[in-house]
Amino acid sequence: MLFNSLEFIVFFIVVTIVFFVLPHKYRWFHLLAASCYFYMAFVPVYILILFGTIVIDYFAGIWIDRASGAGRKWLLIISIISNIGVLAVFKYYNFFLDNINAVSGNSIDQSLLPYLNILLPIGLSFHTFQALSYTIEVYRKNQKPEKHFGIYALYVMFYPQLVAGPIERPQNMLHQFHEKKFFNSDNFFIGFKLIIWGLFKKVVIADRLAILVNQVYNNPEEHNATMLFIATVFFAIQIYCDFSGYSGIALGTARVMGFTLMKNFDNPYQSRSISEFWKRWHISLSTWFKDYLYISLGGNKVSVPRWYFNLFFVFLVSGFWHGANWTFMIWGALHGFYLVFAILIDRPAEYMIRKTGLSKMPFLYNSIQLLTTFVLVTFAWIFFRANSVSDAAYIVKKLFSDQWDGWQSMEVFSIFSLALSIVLIIGLLIAEWKFSDSIIETRLGEKHKTNLVFGVVVITGIFLLGVFQKLSFIYFQF
Amino acid sequence: MKLTRYLLTVFAISFLITWGASWVTNKGLLSSQVDFYGKMNAASDTGKHTNILIIGSSRALVHLDTRIIDSVTGWHSYNYGLNAATIKTCFNVIKYALHYQKQARGVILNIDYNMFDISQDPYKDAYYYPFERKMQEFLMTDSTTNRYIHRLSLFDISLYDDFVKYAAIDGLVRPGRKIEGVYNGYYPHQNLTDFIEPTEELLKKAEIKIEESGISILHDIVQLCKERNVKLALVTAPYYKKDFPVNYYKLQAKISGIAKQKGILFLDCTSLPIIANKTYFYNSNHLNVKGASFYSLIVADSIKKYMIPY
Numbered sequence: 001m002l003f004n005s006l007e008f009i010v011f012f013i014v015v016t017i018v019f020f021v022l023p024h025k026y027r028w029f030h031l032l033a034a035s036c037y038f039y040m041a042f043v044p045v046y047i048l049i050l051f052g053t054i055v056i057d058y059f060a061g062i063w064i065d066r067a068s069g070a071g072r073k074w075l076l077i078i079s080i081i082s083n084i085g086v087l088a089v090f091k092y093y094n095f096f097l098d099n100i101n102a103v104s105g106n107s108i109d110q111s112l113l114p115y116l117n118i119l120l121p122i123g124l125s126f127h128t129f130q131a132l133s134y135t136i137e138v139y140r141k142n143q144k145p146e147k148h149f150g151i152y153a154l155y156v157m158f159y160p161q162l163v164a165g166p167i168e169r170p171q172n173m174l175h176q177f178h179e180k181k182f183f184n185s186d187n188f189f190i191g192f193k194l195i196i197w198g199l200f201k202k203v204v205i206a207d208r209l210a211i212l213v214n215q216v217y218n219n220p221e222e223h224n225a226t227m228l229f230i231a232t233v234f235f236a237i238q239i240y241c242d243f244s245g246y247s248g249i250a251l252g253t254a255r256v257m258g259f260t261l262m263k264n265f266d267n268p269y270q271s272r273s274i275s276e277f278w279k280r281w282h283i284s285l286s287t288w289f290k291d292y293l294y295i296s297l298g299g300n301k302v303s304v305p306r307w308y309f310n311l312f313f314v315f316l317v318s319g320f321w322h323g324a325n326w327t328f329m330i331w332g333a334l335h336g337f338y339l340v341f342a343i344l345i346d347r348p349a350e351y352m353i354r355k356t357g358l359s360k361m362p363f364l365y366n367s368i369q370l371l372t373t374f375v376l377v378t379f380a381w382i383f384f385r386a387n388s389v390s391d392a393a394y395i396v397k398k399l400f401s402d403q404w405d406g407w408q409s410m411e412v413f414s415i416f417s418l419a420l421s422i423v424l425i426i427g428l429l430i431a432e433w434k435f436s437d438s439i440i441e442t443r444l445g446e447k448h449k450t451n452l453v454f455g456v457v458v459i460t461g462i463f464l465l466g467v468f469q470k471l472s473f474i475y476f477q478f
Numbered sequence: 479m480k481l482t483r484y485l486l487t488v489f490a491i492s493f494l495i496t497w498g499a500s501w502v503t504n505k506g507l508l509s510s511q512v513d514f515y516g517k518m519n520a521a522s523d524t525g526k527h528t529n530i531l532i533i534g535s536s537r538a539l540v541h542l543d544t545r546i547i548d549s550v551t552g553w554h555s556y557n558y559g560l561n562a563a564t565i566k567t568c569f570n571v572i573k574y575a576l577h578y579q580k581q582a583r584g585v586i587l588n589i590d591y592n593m594f595d596i597s598q599d600p601y602k603d604a605y606y607y608p609f610e611r612k613m614q615e616f617l618m619t620d621s622t623t624n625r626y627i628h629r630l631s632l633f634d635i636s637l638y639d640d641f642v643k644y645a646a647i648d649g650l651v652r653p654g655r656k657i658e659g660v661y662n663g664y665y666p667h668q669n670l671t672d673f674i675e676p677t678e679e680l681l682k683k684a685e686i687k688i689e690e691s692g693i694s695i696l697h698d699i700v701q702l703c704k705e706r707n708v709k710l711a712l713v714t715a716p717y718y719k720k721d722f723p724v725n726y727y728k729l730q731a732k733i734s735g736i737a738k739q740k741g742i743l744f745l746d747c748t749s750l751p752i753i754a755n756k757t758y759f760y761n762s763n764h765l766n767v768k769g770a771s772f773y774s775l776i777v778a779d780s781i782k783k784y785m786i787p788y
């Protein structure tokens with residue numbers, strides 16, 4: 001069940017109405033049942049896997065709290081292994097087998113181990129990380145174990161963020177499930193605006209750009225450098241609108257019922273450095289890696305070479321988290337390299353800026369930083385989107401060639417679509433930069449006319465310009 | 479109360495604007511005289527008095543010169559050929575056109591080897607909507623799009639893709655626009671010099687997909703023409719150097735069998751002497767204006783004998 005489907009709208013309305021009609025003590029069950037239904041709309045049988053890990057983590061949390069000494073650590077390790085184990089089997093097993101066979105020179109038929117013919121459970125990486133953050137926080141004594149099995153299960157399965165985040169922390173979510181929620185028109189108002197703005201970004205912008213991006217990236221050799229360049233820039237916008245659109249809908253659906261999820265995006269393309277980009281992009285994942293991996297490795301409180309290694313390693317793992325493909329590893333490695341390189345050139349760059357007087361021209365200086373960051377991030381997206389490393393290499397090679405022959409007419413994407421897309425992208429950048437957050441966060445009665453115009457423009461935009469092909473969200477595959 | 483008022487106002491205004499935009503879009507599409515919408519509008523123009531409907535894909539569109547057919551037969555023809563049309567789209571267009579063109583006496587249906595793969599039909603439901611208003615019962619459409627939205631007659635526009643929206647704007651802004659050199663729907667391809675010989679690789683075509691449901695639509699077309707007392711002729715235009723997929727002859731035999739059984743004309747021009755002469759082609763599947771004139775003359779001559787009673 002996709003957020004951009006009529007089924008979801010009906011599901012959401014029914015679940016929300018029943019939620020407020022039911023007495024508080026039954027609400028957890030209602031939300032859990034609704035979340036199970038939502039999850040089972042994809043591949044029903046996979047709920048058993050999810051249930052298995054929920055049981056393990058639930059008891060692990062209680063026993064970690066009761067245990068002391070090495071026992072605590074072992075219980076945490078068991079929890080981590082069981083969660084990562086599921087991830088390894090479903091997401092990485094075939095990838096490892098591919099690589100072992102490639103190294104040993106075996107074909108698929110000669111494989112030493114059999115391939116698994118299974119679908120990846122939807123959102124597996126997201127709920128695995130959310131479950132892990134629970135047991136780690138209990139281990140670190142930042143969180144009391146949840147005694148109510150249903151509430152714990154709901155923490156892992158809460159439908160707005162079940163399949164693509166935000167990856168929540170127990171400190172933020174568990175207490176909210178225990179609190180009695182009352183219908184609040186301000187929450188509904190803000191939630192409604194988050195949902196329609198998220199939907200607008202998904203169906204009006206992301207899905208429109210996807211038509212061109214998919215056509216070009218699925219057949220890179222048939223397109224010239226101009227088309228590859230346009231598709232790459234479009235993908236940078238598409239993935240932002242797709243994922244932040246999903247997150248907005250998730251935040252909005254939860255907010256309508258009175259739940260506050262963590263913000264996942266904060267205008268990432270306004271970043272002036274790669275480190276700032278990662279404070280604004282997929283915030284719940286980057287803070288997860290910072291809190292549970294980077295700091296566990298020692299963070300920056302280690303020797304300088306080790307610090308560089310920690311940074312690089314965390315981004316390499318982040319790339320691997322996104323998908324079992326070398327393209328994602330290269331994408332992660334590129335970001336790790338950007339960060340280490342930025343630290344290495346920090347002083348010489350500062351010296352150059354002082355010498356050239358750039359620091360005295362803030363507009364120019366900011367623009368250069370902004371553009372440089374966007375170019376670096378967009379370059380890395382090539383590897384994220386390409387179907388294979390060889391495709392990515394081909395695209396990079398062609399982009400640096402002289403085969404810039406202008407617009408190639410396409411059967412699926414007209415010049416009119418191109419013009420419309422550019423107008424929409426400019427509109428989006430201005431809206432996100434200048435006012436969308438300030439409008440969305442206003443309460444009922446505040447800035448009435450502005451809110452009215454916002455609602456009308458966004459809903460009308462969805463009707464008039466939406467691409468209703470039921471395209472899935474990119475991050476569902478992770 | 480404030481929230482209800484806000485939601486009602488926002489949705490009411492949005493619905494009103496969308497309904498208005500939908501109405502305007504359909505007006506634009508119904509004013510268009512080019513491409514798909516132009517063809518559909520021409521088909522429903524009862525003042526056209528079309529006697530011969532030319533139906534098919536681009537191989538009908540750029541091959542059958544209406545001027546030549548008109549001058550040989552003395553009747554009035556219109557070329558309803560649409561790029562990449564499958565047999566399903568052809569059936570829809572025939573039904574639609576026959577409903578309006580009361581003086582129609584004949585249908586020339588161009589048969590391509592790939593038109594029976596109806597899963598590849600590019601003419602989606604949404605393309606028919608402004609016409610469906612009048613033609614609901616005639617058109618056979620997919621059930622893949624959200625038909626219930628259409629039934630509300632409110633938001634057709636949400637089903638239209640950018641191409642359709644652009645066609646609507648074009649129809650509104652330039653309602654009388656016609657593409658230069660198009661004669662009663664016939665679109666001559668002028669290219670006489672740039673034809674590039676297909677490589678061996680290109681000539682090695684995979685097996686074509688012949689769906690039984692596609693063949694069954696052909697039977698429906700035959701039946702429809704019989705019911706309307708309209709003579710149906712099946713034609714196959716030349717391909718350069720007989721560039722056929724491996725099972726083409728199976729299809730050809732099937733069509734020929736149907737034609738023989740139903741007593742209809744099947745004019746297979748795939749063996750004409752011009753097939754080896756690249757000056758008649760602009761690519762391996764399409765004739766240029768010179769080839770089209772030659773081919774149209776042959777078709778016109780045959781259908782004159784077949785369709786027109788003496």
